[in-house]
Amino acid sequence: MTSARLLEYFVFLALVVALARPVGLYLARVCQRERTFLDPLLRPLESVLYRILGVHPEQEMTAGVYSFCFLLFGVGCALFLFLILMLQRWLPGGPADSYLTTPMTPDLAANTAVSFATTTTWQAYGGENTLRYLAQVIGLVAQGFLAGAAGLAAGFAFMRGIARERSSTIGNFWVDLVRSLLYVLLPLTLIGSLILVWQGVPLNLAPYTIAHTLEGKTQIIAQGPVAALEFIKNLGTNGGGFFNANGAHPYANPTPFTNFLGMLAIAVLPASLMITLGHITRRPRAGWVLLMVMVALFVLGLAVCDRAETAPPPQLAGLHITGGNMEGKEVRFGLGSSILTAIVTSNGSTGSYNSMYDSYQPIGLLALVIFLLLGEVVFGGLGAGVYSMVMAALVGVFLGGLMVGRTPEYLGKKIGFAETRWIALYALLTPVVVLALTAIAVLANAGRAGLVTNSGPHGFTEILFAYASSMANNGQAMAGLNANSGFYNITTAIAMLAGRFGLAVLALALAGCFAAQRRLPATAGTLPNDTPTFGALVFGTILLGGALCFLPALALGPIVEFLRH
Amino acid sequence: MSAPNTPDEPPHATRLREQFRPAILCVLVLTILAGCVFPVVLFAIARPLFPRQANGRLVTRGGTVVGSALIGQEFTRPEYFHSRPSAAGNGYDATSSGGTNLGPNNPKLTSGAADFPGIRQLAREYREGNGLAPDAPVPIDAVTRSASGLDPDITPENAELQIPRVARARGLSEDAVRRLVAGHTQGPQFGFLGSPRVNVLELNLALDEMR
Structure with missing residues (x-):
């Protein structure tokens, strides 16, 4: 069993690394508007879309205009989704009203709209008892594509900023948006969704099935166009599932293969973007170094979580119960596919969990929370993961430059006063938002009222997890926290907006600064950015920076829970 | 439309007002x-291409839908293999x-509460139901609740321990059930x-066919 589990981990990482180069080079062509093998099919459609949308593809945008469009589009998507959700009772089709037991209140609709428009897809509701089929498809499936494509566009613009020289512009947002959708998300999702249906994910608009079980009881089975959502939720690094139990639901994720495919959908594009970055900045080794830092952090987290979850739960010692921690895990995934998924989704900014994190051992949980708090540097959100990782590398460059007295430079771009300001603001935003909101929730009665299932340090972890997940635009939850209240719907939405737009605007501003510079040749005075030593520096910076910001909070949550029991 | 450009740069947008139209159209289109x-x-x-899967892999017997091969259901009678305990609604509620979302150190998980059997009690009932010694090892999937509450499967170890009970209740040899x-x-x-x-519903349907 152990060997099968380790083999699955190994094959997963090997595939991600093996696919990084071909996929990364393809993404570079999409980013730079070069010819791809899909052009004969898609180029005419692309031109027609520009005409319909009133987009002038040759027009370039400064970082400021680009950010404004990114923001405008996000707000537009959120408003539109809010309308669909508020009006869903008038949408035709199933499921019957009697099953929709959670009312779509304005604060829940607003939270859900912000959540899906920011790729967070935090879900304060259970899909099968809240949403109509058409709201799931026209609202949530569409947002899976649109928000995912907007994220990829921002990632493209950020990379272009580093790649360009003496340029006042970083691309055209609408072009990046349309190209991400047409050349990346739509074709891959069509293929992926077909595989899901083949493996057993339902795709229908039927009423909930009334079954008469072998023992003569009645079982009502929720149905729906599940397969339309389940692949794009991972590929767009959204994560919000069709059903309450998300990736654990046997209709959403029927086989270990659908699960594995979903994990690849989350990780491959963000990992490949590191190669894209290296390619378009003509420093391919620098891209590989960042990818290897990701892989190293991933393996570290996987090892910690694996050790905590596969050991027989210490709480059950003496009860003669055999096996690792299976509370809140599914038999078809077993321990291995559950742990791998937990680590992938916590990193990939995608909350499509297939096991319940509330029931994880404190140290297993610690690994997951740390990845959320580090700001999704490993793989990360589609597009957003690029600047998460590069920002971490830039902090490393700055520290390294201070230590050895060399000019701080990254990929030939100087890190001067203006650049440092954006980097510092970026690095501070996550800890400030997450810790402040956690503190408010712990102090407020309305915040503590959410702790309906667990209390003490575990309850504290639930709250910290909620804000870390929202800020990271991840969306996975420790579901014991009752988050469908005015208080949580509003405060988590604040974190989601800060995590999506706050971080993107800062990253794009930095990209604008870089684009205006010329590229400096490497000299004896520069700290090389493409060596294993540099990788080790970035690795250390990420862990050290994370520890400095979050160790006190973690000590109050999972660490004290571990020590006390 | 476009700003006056320096000769070496492509045209670029300056007025933010011009971006509202593409923004609204992009959202809608x-x-x-x-x-x-x-x-x-x-x-x-x-x-x-996949009609059976698209409809949720429903299983019919004698014209009635008895469930879905992918969705677990509750079994309590001794002649059927039993699924895992479930936290979906009142148990295997597929709506x-x-x-449970209970933390591993939450006393309710192991010791239970009113209307909620803890792991300790589930293990005792499992041993009694299957004629096992009070300290016989029990596979953990038999006494824990899955993430979905709809887990259609049990581990082969769990199934193995239930074979004698099922065989006795059906008057079959243990070897036949084991096969x-x-x-x-x-x-x-x-x-x-x-x-x-082991898919519990499919196994139990096959058992019923043996009669």
Whole structure:
């Protein structure tokens, strides 16, 4: 069993690394508007879309205009989704009203709209008892594509900023948006969704099935166009599932293969973007170094979580119960596919969990929370993961430059006063938002009222997890926290907006600064950015920076829970 | 439309006001593309290709739907293999998926509460129901609740311990039941994905056919 589990981990990482180069080079062509093998099919459609949308593809945008469009589009998507959700009772089709037991209140609709428009897809509701089929498809499936494509566009613009020289512009947002959708998300999702249906994910608009079980009881089975959502939720690094139990639901994720495919959908594009970055900045080794830092952090987290979850739960010692921690895990995934998924989704900014994190051992949980708090540097959100990782590398460059007295430079771009300001603001935003909101929730009665299932340090972890997940635009939850209240719907939405737009605007501003510079040749005075030593520096910076910001909070949550029991 | 440009630079947008029109159109048109055209194309291709899967792999017997091969259901009678305990609604409620969400150190998880049997009690009942010694080892999936509350599978170890009870209740030899269980045991998919498992509903249907 152990060997099968380790083999699955190994094959997963090997595939991600093996696919990084071909996929990364393809993404570079999409980013730079070069010819791809899909052009004969898609180029005419692309031109027609520009005409319909009133987009002038040759027009370039400064970082400021680009950010404004990114923001405008996000707000537009959120408003539109809010309308669909508020009006869903008038949408035709199933499921019957009697099953929709959670009312779509304005604060829940607003939270859900912000959540899906920011790729967070935090879900304060259970899909099968809240949403109509058409709201799931026209609202949530569409947002899976649109928000995912907007994220990829921002990632493209950020990379272009580093790649360009003496340029006042970083691309055209609408072009990046349309190209991400047409050349990346739509074709891959069509293929992926077909595989899901083949493996057993339902795709229908039927009423909930009334079954008469072998023992003569009645079982009502929720149905729906599940397969339309389940692949794009991972590929767009959204994560919000069709059903309450998300990736654990046997209709959403029927086989270990659908699960594995979903994990690849989350990780491959963000990992490949590191190669894209290296390619378009003509420093391919620098891209590989960042990818290897990701892989190293991933393996570290996987090892910690694996050790905590596969050991027989210490709480059950003496009860003669055999096996690792299976509370809140599914038999078809077993321990291995559950742990791998937990680590992938916590990193990939995608909350499509297939096991319940509330029931994880404190140290297993610690690994997951740390990845959320580090700001999704490993793989990360589609597009957003690029600047998460590069920002971490830039902090490393700055520290390294201070230590050895060399000019701080990254990929030939100087890190001067203006650049440092954006980097510092970026690095501070996550800890400030997450810790402040956690503190408010712990102090407020309305915040503590959410702790309906667990209390003490575990309850504290639930709250910290909620804000870390929202800020990271991840969306996975420790579901014991009752988050469908005015208080949580509003405060988590604040974190989601800060995590999506706050971080993107800062990253794009930095990209604008870089684009205006010329590229400096490497000299004896520069700290090389493409060596294993540099990788080790970035690795250390990420862990050290994370520890400095979050160790006190973690000590109050999972660490004290571990020590006390 | 475009700003006056320096000779070496492409035209670029300066006025933010010009961006509202593409923003509104992108939200609407791309929503239609991704939220209407894409699902319709997917329906048109996938449903004819995989009709059984698209309808949720429903299982019928004698004309009535008895469940879905993918969705677990509750079994309490001794002549059936039993599924795992479930936290979905009042147990295997397929309109309300979910787990216990109890922390591992929450005393309720092990010791239980009113209307909620803890792991300790579940283990005792499992041993009594299957005629096992009070300190006999029990596989953990038999006494824990899954994430969805709809887990259709149990581990082969769990099934093995239930064989004597089922065989006795049905007047079958243990070997015959064991052979049936072996025939319904799936290894890891493609040899390395996931864990070995036994689909409880399919196994119980096959048992009923043996009569």
